[in-house]
Amino acid sequence: MNSSRTWKSGEICRISGTYRCENCHLAGREVTRSFEAGTIFPMCDSCPEKDVTWRLEKAVGPVRATA
């Protein structure tokens, strides 16, 4: 999936907010983490995979254009 609301481990977070691990979601687990803009998306503690997909659930505050 290549949605504008998903990012993979190792990519840079551009929107502070709450993210859901899609890999966990597909496996029936609900894992959410909060990341701030500028953070590099980590691996998921609950996933055996090295690359996971994080999906933005809820952005925190206004989205600032800091490109």
Ligand SMILES: [Zn+2]
């Ligand atoms: Zn996970």
